[in-house]
Amino acid sequence: MSEPASDGGSSEGLHQVNTFIRVAGTRPSEMRSRTVRLTKRWWYSVGLIVFGGFSAHGGLCETTEPGLKDFYSSGWGIDSANRRYQSPNRTSVSAENIDRLELKWVYQLAQKTPRSYPLVSEDTIFFGDSGRGLVALDRETGCTRWTSPVEGVEISTAISPARMPDGRDVLIFGVRQNGVFAVDATDGTHIWRYHFDEDHPVPMYSGSPLVDGNNVFVPISSMEMGLTIFPWYGCCTTSGAMGALDLSTGAKKWYTPTISDPPKKTGRHWLFVERYGPSGAPVWGAPTLDSKRGLLFFGTGQNYSHPTSATSDAIFAVDTSDGMVRWVMQATANDAYSMGCSFPGHPLCPDPVGPDHDFGAPPILATLRDGRELLFAGQKSGDVHALDPETGAHVWRKRIGRGGLLGGVHFGMAVHPELELVFVPISDRETGQEKRQSAPGLHALEMASGETRWSRIIKSRGCAGCSGGISSGIVASRDLVFFGDLDGRLWALDVSTGETRWQHDTLQKYDVVNGDPAQKDDEGGSYAEGGAFDAHGPMLADDLLIVASGYGNFGQLGGNALLVFQIKSDTPP
Amino acid sequence: MQRLAATGLDWSLITVVTLLVILATGVLEHAEDYTNIQQSMVNAALCGMPAYLILNGWLLWTRGQTAGKAAMSLMIVDHQTGNRASFGKLLFVRALIPVVVIAVGLGFPILWLLVLVDFVFIFRKDQRCLHDWVAGTRVVKRVTDQ
Numbered sequence A: 001m002s003e004p005a006s007d008g009g010s011s012e013g014l015h016q017v018n019t020f021i022r023v024a025g026t027r028p029s030e031m032r033s034r035t036v037r038l039t040k041r042w043w044y045s046v047g048l049i050v051f052g053g054f055s056a057h058g059g060l061c062e063t064t065e066p067g068l069k070d071f072y073s074s075g076w077g078i079d080s081a082n083r084r085y086q087s088p089n090r091t092s093v094s095a096e097n098i099d100r101l102e103l104k105w106v107y108q109l110a111q112k113t114p115r116s117y118p119l120v121s122e123d124t125i126f127f128g129d130s131g132r133g134l135v136a137l138d139r140e141t142g143c144t145r146w147t148s149p150v151e152g153v154e155i156s157t158a159i160s161p162a163r164m165p166d167g168r169d170v171l172i173f174g175v176r177q178n179g180v181f182a183v184d185a186t187d188g189t190h191i192w193r194y195h196f197d198e199d200h201p202v203p204m205y206s207g208s209p210l211v212d213g214n215n216v217f218v219p220i221s222s223m224e225m226g227l228t229i230f231p232w233y234g235c236c237t238t239s240g241a242m243g244a245l246d247l248s249t250g251a252k253k254w255y256t257p258t259i260s261d262p263p264k265k266t267g268r269h270w271l272f273v274e275r276y277g278p279s280g281a282p283v284w285g286a287p288t289l290d291s292k293r294g295l296l297f298f299g300t301g302q303n304y305s306h307p308t309s310a311t312s313d314a315i316f317a318v319d320t321s322d323g324m325v326r327w328v329m330q331a332t333a334n335d336a337y338s339m340g341c342s343f344p345g346h347p348l349c350p351d352p353v354g355p356d357h358d359f360g361a362p363p364i365l366a367t368l369r370d371g372r373e374l375l376f377a378g379q380k381s382g383d384v385h386a387l388d389p390e391t392g393a394h395v396w397r398k399r400i401g402r403g404g405l406l407g408g409v410h411f412g413m414a415v416h417p418e419l420e421l422v423f424v425p426i427s428d429r430e431t432g433q434e435k436r437q438s439a440p441g442l443h444a445l446e447m448a449s450g451e452t453r454w455s456r457i458i459k460s461r462g463c464a465g466c467s468g469g470i471s472s473g474i475v476a477s478r479d480l481v482f483f484g485d486l487d488g489r490l491w492a493l494d495v496s497t498g499e500t501r502w503q504h505d506t507l508q509k510y511d512v513v514n515g516d517p518a519q520k521d522d523e524g525g526s527y528a529e530g531g532a533f534d535a536h537g538p539m540l541a542d543d544l545l546i547v548a549s550g551y552g553n554f555g556q557l558g559g560n561a562l563l564v565f566q567i568k569s570d571t572p573p
Numbered sequence B: 001m002q003r004l005a006a007t008g009l010d011w012s013l014i015t016v017v018t019l020l021v022i023l024a025t026g027v028l029e030h031a032e033d034y035t036n037i038q039q040s041m042v043n044a045a046l047c048g049m050p051a052y053l054i055l056n057g058w059l060l061w062t063r064g065q066t067a068g069k070a071a072m073s074l075m076i077v078d079h080q081t082g083n084r085a086s087f088g089k090l091l092f093v094r095a096l097i098p099v100v101v102i103a104v105g106l107g108f109p110i111l112w113l114l115v116l117v118d119f120v121f122i123f124r125k126d127q128r129c130l131h132d133w134v135a136g137t138r139v140v141k142r143v144t145d146q
Helices: A009-024 A028-039 A042-051 B002-025 B037-046 B048-063 B067-071 B087-105 B109-123 B130-135
Strands: A002-004 A101-108 A124-129 A133-138 A144-148 A160-163 A169-175 A179-184 A190-194 A210-212 A215-222 A241-246 A252-257 A264-269 A273-277 A288-290 A295-299 A303-305 A314-319 A325-330 A364-367 A373-378 A383-387 A394-399 A414-416 A421-426 A441-446 A452-457 A480-484 A489-494 A500-505 A509-511 A527-529 A539-541 A544-549 A561-567 B074-078 B137-141
Touching: A101 A509, A101 A527, A124 A561, A160 A210, A179 A215, A210 A288, A273 A303, A288 A364, A364 A414, A480 A544, A527 A561, B002 B048, B002 B067, B002 B074, B037 B048, B037 B087, B048 B067, B048 B087, B067 B074, B074 B087, B087 B109, B087 B130, B087 B137, B109 B130, B130 B137
Parallel strands: none
Antiparallel strands: A002 A190, A101 A561, A124 A133, A133 A144, A160 A169, A169 A179, A179 A190, A210 A215, A215 A241, A241 A252, A264 A273, A288 A295, A295 A314, A314 A325, A364 A373, A373 A383, A383 A394, A414 A421, A421 A441, A441 A452, A480 A489, A489 A500, A509 A527, A539 A544, A544 A561, B074 B137
């Protein structure tokens, strides 16, 4: 349900904290004495405890209001077609100057599995610092302009900028188990929150929302996937979905489940526990907009239980105006898998068990030089599908590597429109499922035919907790493609050849511009740690490369470093 | 050592019976039961109370013993009189307190420190844990007729 925050008590509380942050940030020299005075006031003390980690924001900016004129992305995919391509007029980072790309500053995140994607304006970087809230950081120094605390643990999506009909600039993002939020971009004040709890008992917001005009499109997954580890759980009754909200009010416009048949009782185990199906087909990748056709494309995951549906592991096309399904292309049929399958003999592991070949990576809509449009979809099986966006019919399909539970293609691909290449990151992390030859790394396919232009295998260097391969999203520019691997290495490859042009190892401790007092090094300074790259990946904006290092899920290397690199000027100051 | 073994046995048995209570009641069987995660965890913890009763009710009523203590030939007595402690005291004071602490501790984990403090009391000379002090009981070796 929608909760306007403008007249709510909680928003007042948030406003107080925001005000406090701004007051404290007026002048560094004044900050200490003011803070001492203010902490004597109990409500501020309570605010600090409740919203936590204020002391972690060591550097507060003198100017708290961010610039909002020029954003370098519209959401997860840089553009609403999810191309993950930053054009030369949006990034100056190139093969000519990549050797001058240097670390500018590092921000210590509160948690070691960051899952947000930076939004960059002319002077500010917005990022979901789970545990603290949405933060607005000064591009130049990393100081904090404002912090917008949110209920719930994890900001799990990219951040989309939008302008409301009344002229207010807002930021839209999802919090994993707690809904979609709209906050005022100038100061982080909450405007509305929507939770699809009227349609779904346990929705999960893992995929990034997409904003188009006055519409906010919201991918919906389900907590049921996690609940299946409990053998007493009556698996499963929920369906993935795509929802649409009104940007102005946060009110629901439409809601389209990916499984239209209601779940029926299918059996029983351990005497008492009833089983249900069909279920699953969650949506955990960002949707893709086709303005010309008025369509929204998105992918689904596997079913959680039997019987399976014809809509799991599929690409959907729905009408943006009412959510009506135009076409569905199912790539893998009869794929039922649950978290219960992680435990031998678990009663909630479907029988027969499927390969868990979701579409987690958002589809990409791209135009070829001859005017043809194709929809590219990468699957955890390692398959790349080129589809006709009009009908969903295959133009070509190609499988790379082995695929599996953690990819194949996991979080996202990119395209290069001029070279007509699709860049396919392959994880191929060993999960013991398939016997095919693995191909962890980056692969460049020709858009028109799917032919491989080049492949670059990225193997693990064998460090503890490392597994090689590329699970996270990637980003391309005119002559470089950037990605981080599961070993914690950040790479820039030549788009034409796949040769390494730049690399940075993030398995290290970094000095930071903020810091949690609990995380101090031997000399008393604050630090952040790098780790595996996963989830949303790197962002290019202007002369900056921004990326969060660390992802502690699935036994990978956790880390809490938000790294900001910049091309060092070649002219002396 | 015998008390520790008895406690370990009690917790293991209670965990199994709690699982059976959860299964039989269906209190955590549906997606709707997880709309508030903390509430669902509290529900799971509260299922431990009937499990405790099912497992230990008769033994406590008749012999002042839990299953674990019976296996280790231990029994709970009134600290002042040395007689078998009253059933009400055993159930509502001695047993309920740890369950409430754990249930509330799901929302405020710092309360779990109380469980540790409770345990540490066993190293006192009289081996009375915190819940023994609150309930006015102590644990003694059961002397059989033989």
